Amino acid sequence: MTRSTTARSALLLGAVVLLVAAVALSLTVGSRDIAPTDVWRLLRAPDGTGEAAVIHEIRLPRTLLGIAAGAALGLAGALMQSLTRNPLAEPGLLGVNAGAAVAVVGGVTLLGLTEARQYVWLAFGGAGAAAVVVYLVGGTTRGRAGTSPVRLALAGAAVTAALMALVSGLIYTDAQALDRYRFWAVGSLSGRDLTVLWQVAPFLVAGLLLGLVLAPALNAMALGDDTGRALGARPGLVRAATGVAVTLLCGAATAAAGPLAFVGLAVPHAVRALTGPDDRWVLPLSVLAAPVLLLLADVLGRVLVAPGELQVGVVTAFLGAPVLIALVSRRRVAAL
Incomplete structure (x- = not known):
């Protein structure tokens, strides 16, 4: 329609x-x-x-972090769905969450890090390194260079599985590391000051600008590589640039707030169902809609068990799962 x-x-x-x-x-x-x-x-x-x-x-601080992380995850999810032509793709498909997790666990177990501001650079570096590995693995097959959505998805799944196995091996041999990793891995906007946001802000801004600029090229690529070339798009360059944008966005958001489930998956999918497949509208609307979900989930976590608090990552999982089930249960999934 x-x-x-x-x-x-x-x-x-x-x-x-x-x-x-x-x-x-x-x-x-x-x-x-x-x-x-x-x-x-x-x-x-x-x-x-x-x-x-x-x-x-x-x-x-937690409101500003929620806006920044939400915008980053919303755009990263929309970009991943366009890149892989899969309406149910999510930002972690490039292995960035797993790469960040390995770096955080390594910092806790080997360097004795204890605070979120100390995790940021390690998490971002791990996310970037994992994305590079996924792109290299998924971009070459039988000696031929080039990328495809299917190979990227398969490479991301394989690298993620390997990295999370490494994480499990590290944390289950160190009780202190397990406690600190659990707090980071659940995803939270609390316990972070503005220093954390300023550390990742340049990467977030660069990723947002790059991702939004890619909208016309992604529209052309949605018609297929050959048609995309005819319309002036360069498939290899577009995929590489999209991968860089997703890495910057998801890596920075994950480094600052931890892995937040469903935000980058459910929000772009819902937006696409409302606007249609045109990325010139899907991308900016995802940037605006994802922080709404994240901030409302954070507020809900404050009041549900007051005077205690549920971490926002727990709330987004409870909110996102039924929404996603409802969306995919419809007769037609939003097409890309």
């Missing part, structure tokens, strides 16, 4: 409104409820009270 530009623009505007509402909820809801008017006042002029400390030291 062809969607009109007006309808797609309305969806884009609706996503912006929902994102603003999600940010407001993230700043106001928690174990200590703060009125929206007080939040706005304290954001502009902190007065040294406990409420000001809660907003500036806890809620503002």
Whole structure:
């Protein structure tokens, strides 16, 4: 079904409104409820009270991290689905989550790292290295260079399985490493300050810009390599650039917040079902919609077991699984 530009623009505007509402909820809801008017006042002029400390030291950093990680995972998922021509693909398909996990476990067991800000560079480096290995393995077969969506997916699955086996071997021999890895691996926006976000911000911005620029080329590639070439796209270059963008986005988000399930899978799929297959609309709408899911999941985790808290990675798994089941149970899966 062809969607009109007006309808797609309305969806884009609706996503912006929902994102603003999600940010407001993230700043106001928690174990200590703060009125929206007080939040706005304290954001502009902190007065040294406990409420000001809660907003500036806890809620503002996790809200900004939620926006950044959500946008990165949403775009990375949309790019992976276009790259592999699989509407159920997800960012971890390139092995970035597994690569980050190996690096974090190595840092904990070998270097004795204990804080999230110390994990960031190791996790990002591990994610990048794993993606390079997947691309090299999936890009060559029987002596011939070149990539295809199927080979990339198979290479990603194989590398991920090998790396996660290594992770299991490391953490099950070190109880301390297991405890620290469990906290990182569940995915969380809490316990991170703005230093973590600033560390990964350049990679997030570069990945966002590169990913959005690729939309026209991905549209051409969706028609097949030959048609894509006829329309001016270069398949090898497009796949390589898409892989770089996914690595930057998913690697940075995973390094900062840990692996967050379903955000990069369910959100782009739902967006594609609403907008149609045109990546010029799917990509930017995924950037806006994914942070909404992540922030709302974070808020929900604060209130469900108050005064305790559920980590956002647990909540996104509970929210994303039924949504995804409902989507794939429809008669037609959103086509790419």
